[in-house]
Amino acid sequence: MTTWIFGILYIIVGIVVLVLVLLHSGRGGGLSDMFGGGLGATAAGSTSVERNLDRLTVVFSLLFGFLTLALAFILDK
Secondary structure, three states: OHHHHHHHHHHHHHHHHHHHHHHOOOOOOOHHHHOOOOHHHHHOOOOHHHHHHHHHHHHHHHHHHHHHHHHHHHHOO
């Protein structure tokens, strides 16, 4: 029963982490700059929304890591 609860929670937290990472704005320096996509990146500043998004991403990423370890220990029986 515990495995099912942790498994469902693991999937939900994984989807939330994926969405949070995709919500981040690009910082430039990647492939988008090579093709001219990074021209507007210099005007973007660090707002409170971005800081809160960063904090949420870190919290859910840590939760995802802890759930990974918990499932590894539970399934190692």
